[in-house]
Amino acid sequence: MTEREFGNTTLTQEEERKSIVVCPVCGKPVNNHSAEEIYTVDMVESDFRIRTLDDDILDTWLVFCHHCFYVTHDFTQIPSEIEKVQNVIESKDYRERFTDTNPTTMELFEHYVYMLEKVKALPTVFADTYLRMSWLYDDDGNETLASEYREKAIVNFAKALLLGDLEDKDISMIYYYISELSRRKGEFERAKKSLLKMDMQIPMFRRLFDMQSVLIRDRNKTAVAMPREEN
Structure with missing residues (x-):
C-alpha cells in the first residue's frame, strides 16, 4: 500500500478512500475532503476563526456535489428535511446558478445561502x-x-x-x-x-x-x- 506524506501526517490509500462518500441527496459518490481535512492549528482568533500553518481551511469549508450541485460542509450529515433540499436543488433557478462548475469560494457560499433561504434553515x-x-x-x-x-x-x-x-x-x-x-x-x-x-x-x-x-x-x-x- 502506497502512502502520501502531509507534514507530520501520513495518509494511506485506504484512508483516502474513506473520504469518498455518498451524496445524501442524489446518492452518487462524492469527495468529502472538507469534513476529512487534516491541518495544523496555528492560532484561534477571538471570533473562533482557526488559522492554520498551511492553507486557509475557509477555502475548503464548503464542498458541493458535481452531480446534483448540493452544497454542504459534510456529506455524511443527512439534511433533516431532505425533501425540501431536493426540491430546491432540482429547481431551474438553483441549477441556473451553476453556470460555472468550478465556483470560487465566495460563489459557493452564495449558492449555499440561497439554498438555506429556500429551505428556511435555522x-x-x-x-x-x-x-x-x-x-x-x-x-x-x-x-x-x-x-x-x-x-x-x-x-x-x-x-x-x-x-x-x-x-x-x-x-x-x-x-x-x-x-x-x-x-x-x-x-x-x-x-x-x-x-x-x-x-x-x-x-x-x-x-x-x-x-x-x-x-x-x-x-x-x-x-x-x-x-x-x-x-
Missing part, C-alpha cells in the same frame, strides 16, 4: 455562514461588506435567542459572538451589554469575558489571538 446556521462570509470579505480587504455580514450574523444570533430551546452554554456563546462581532464593527456599547449577559459561572466564559472586556475598554476593533490555556 438562524444559527445562517449566523455561522454569515460569520464565515465576513471572514472572506475581511481577507479581501473589503471592510464595508465584512461589517455588513457581521451584522447579518448578529441579527441571526439574536433570532436564535428569541427562538429559545438552547442550553445555557449555547446562550452564553451566542452572547459572546454578538459581543465580539459588535466590537469588530466598532459598536462598543452593544458589545459591552452583550458580554455582561454571559454566564460567568462557566469557566470558559469567565476567561472570554476577561479577554473581551479589555478589548472593548481599549476600543480595539481587530481580531486577536485567543490566549492559550496553561497546562
Whole structure:
C-alpha cells in the first residue's frame, strides 16, 4: 500500500478512500475532503476563526456535489428535511446558478445561502455562514461588506435567542459572538451589554469575558489571538 506524506501526517490509500462518500441527496459518490481535512492549528482568533500553518481551511469549508450541485460542509450529515433540499436543488433557478462548475469560494457560499433561504434553515446556521462570509470579505480587504455580514450574523444570533430551546452554554456563546462581532464593527456599547449577559459561572466564559472586556475598554476593533490555556 502506497502512502502520501502531509507534514507530520501520513495518509494511506485506504484512508483516502474513506473520504469518498455518498451524496445524501442524489446518492452518487462524492469527495468529502472538507469534513476529512487534516491541518495544523496555528492560532484561534477571538471570533473562533482557526488559522492554520498551511492553507486557509475557509477555502475548503464548503464542498458541493458535481452531480446534483448540493452544497454542504459534510456529506455524511443527512439534511433533516431532505425533501425540501431536493426540491430546491432540482429547481431551474438553483441549477441556473451553476453556470460555472468550478465556483470560487465566495460563489459557493452564495449558492449555499440561497439554498438555506429556500429551505428556511435555522438562524444559527445562517449566523455561522454569515460569520464565515465576513471572514472572506475581511481577507479581501473589503471592510464595508465584512461589517455588513457581521451584522447579518448578529441579527441571526439574536433570532436564535428569541427562538429559545438552547442550553445555557449555547446562550452564553451566542452572547459572546454578538459581543465580539459588535466590537469588530466598532459598536462598543452593544458589545459591552452583550458580554455582561454571559454566564460567568462557566469557566470558559469567565476567561472570554476577561479577554473581551479589555478589548472593548481599549476600543480595539481587530481580531486577536485567543490566549492559550496553561497546562
